[in-house]
Structures are given as structure tokens and as C-alpha cells.
Amino acid sequence: MAAEDPSVSGVSGRYATALFELARDEKSVDAVMADLDKFSAMLADSADLKRLVRSPVFGASEQSKALVAVLEKAGIGGISANFLKLLTANRRLFVVADVIRAFRALVAKFKGEATADVTVAEKLSDTNLDALKAALKSVTGKDVALNVNIDPAIIGGLVVKLGSRMVDSSLRTKLNSIKHAMKEAG
Template identity: 45%
Template sequence: MAANSSMTSGVAGRYAAALFDLAKDAGTLDAVQQDLTDLKRMLGESADLAEMVRSPLLSRDEQTRSIAAVLEKAGASDLTKRFLGVVAKNRRLFAVRGMIDAFAALLADFRGEVTAQVVSAHPLTAGQTEELRETLSAQLSRKIQLETSVDAGLLGGLVVRVGSRMIDNSLRTKLSNMQLAMKGIG
């Protein structure tokens, strides 16, 4: 059972574990994951939606109706709509981002995948992304999911984080290290 995982501590983890078990039993893991990914994107794009899920000032009914309307418009699956309705009725929408992240972690673990966060100075091409995925997969002997982002401040290179391991091959770090080394010479 997913609820026994160390990834499922706290309110968000317990709810995510329950949703994971329901989705697995219903054979709708991919649909629920897509719904949650879409919701996370919407939360990031809409300050009003983000405020609605956090606000203790809205009543239970207002939050329930609001999240139901958002999910209906987004075309979410029935399981996702029912689940988030329960979350709203239980006044736990404030933890929805944590639930989304915990669900993604449970799904990745179930599939034997590892997520690598990759920050690059410039957007990676499809070929570079695939080559990086294959290289990491070969080194870690696991399927790799990449979460990419861009930070122009890196100047060049990559920063890759897999779990607690980090590989910083950015030009910014190399220049910083060189600057520290030069201070010792002078």
C-alpha cells in the first residue's frame, strides 16, 4: 500500500497516498497525474486560484464550488473531481500543492523512475534533453524523468539534482571557484 511509504508523511502525503491507491485501483494513474499537473500549472498561473486554495476566509462550500468549477472547466477526470471535492469539504485545499508533489513522487516510485531537476543557462533542445536523460539513466540504472528550467545567471553549463545528489557543472560555479583559487595566489 502506498500509504506506508516514507514519502507520504503529513496531511499532503496521506491525502496523496489515498488518491494514489484509488487511482491505481481504478486504472487511472495517468489521467489523475495529468489532472494534477494541469492544476499545479493553473495554480502557478492564477493568483486568484492560488489565493482561493489558501484562504481560510472562504467557506467550505465556497471552496468546494470553486474547485469543482475549475476542475470541470479543465476537463479533469471524475476521480480527481471527487477527490478534490472531499479535500475542499475537509478544509485541506491549503495543502493541495504538497498533495500534487507527493502524488508525483509516489507515481515515480511505483514506475521505478527518478526525477532529475536540471537547470541550464539556455533552454535545452529535444536532442540535448534526450541525451541527458539517457546518460543519467545509464549512470543510475533507472528510468529518468527530467524537470528542466532555465537560469541565465548560470552563464553556461548545467546544474543537475537527483535526490540529494547535485552535479554543478555551470560556468558561474567554475568562475567562482577560479576566483577563490586566484585569491589564494595573490
């Protein structure tokens, strides 16, 4: 399955595929996805957690102790917690964001959904997220799962990548286009 989807490859793809197959067999795909989403949100919000995940300075035992505390506090248990502990024990916790992205892609494919990567300048409200999902559903004819990234550098607007299609309506891109047009005119 991983070889069929170019976004699910390499080390992160192998881990994501193994987790997906286990979650599917245990009929807990939605629960694992919810836990991974929670962990992903925590990772996005905490510089300390990012440092713990990415820094090679921390040894496996230090990483493991800290991760166990984080998982307990977040209420993440079962397959998801065991999986994150396995990544830590194998010194692969630094690929967790890629594994979560690949897992989302596998879940979307399993559920017949499309996945869109969306980059925005600031957090979207639930109303705006629902409107974006509805607009993408009207284009694809499928339910669309969103991977939302916040990047203040785009200034405003959004960048949507859906499969091989990309729509960039960011203010940064528009300003750069105007800048290039002015250079050519001058």
C-alpha cells in the first residue's frame, strides 16, 4: 500500500503503514488518528516538545521519560502511545511529523477521502475551515481532510495543495508578482 502512494514512502511511510495496518486490524483507526492529531497540535504549540522531538542531544531514555509524561498529561494511550514510545526507543521520534502526515494520507485513502495541505497566515475559525472543506468537496466530489499549517510569512490568503494541484492565493505571492511586473516595466 505504501508503495502506491508517493506521499507515503521512506522510513516515515513504513512506520505509518505499520501503524495504520495495526489500527485497522484493531478497528481503532479513528481513535489513533484523534490521538495523533492531538500530539501533532501539541507539537505545533510547544517549542519545548519540538526540541525534545528533534534534538539529537537528548538520549533515548531522556526522550522516553519526557514523552511518557507528555502522553499521560495529554491522555494519549493505547496503540498511539505505544507507537510513539516505539519511535522513541528506535531513535526515530524526529520523523514523527512525517509519520503523522503519511498516516493521515493512508486514513484518507482508506475512507475514500482526499487530503489537502493548506497553508494560512493565521489560525482559521471553524466556520472558515468548514467553508474550505465544502469548497474543496465541490471540486473533488470527495470529503477532504485538511492538513493546516500556519505560516505568517505568507502575510494573508492561503495556499492549497490537493494532490498534484496547487492554488496559491497568498498575499506574498501576489506582492512578488507585482514586484516582478514593476521590474519588467521599469
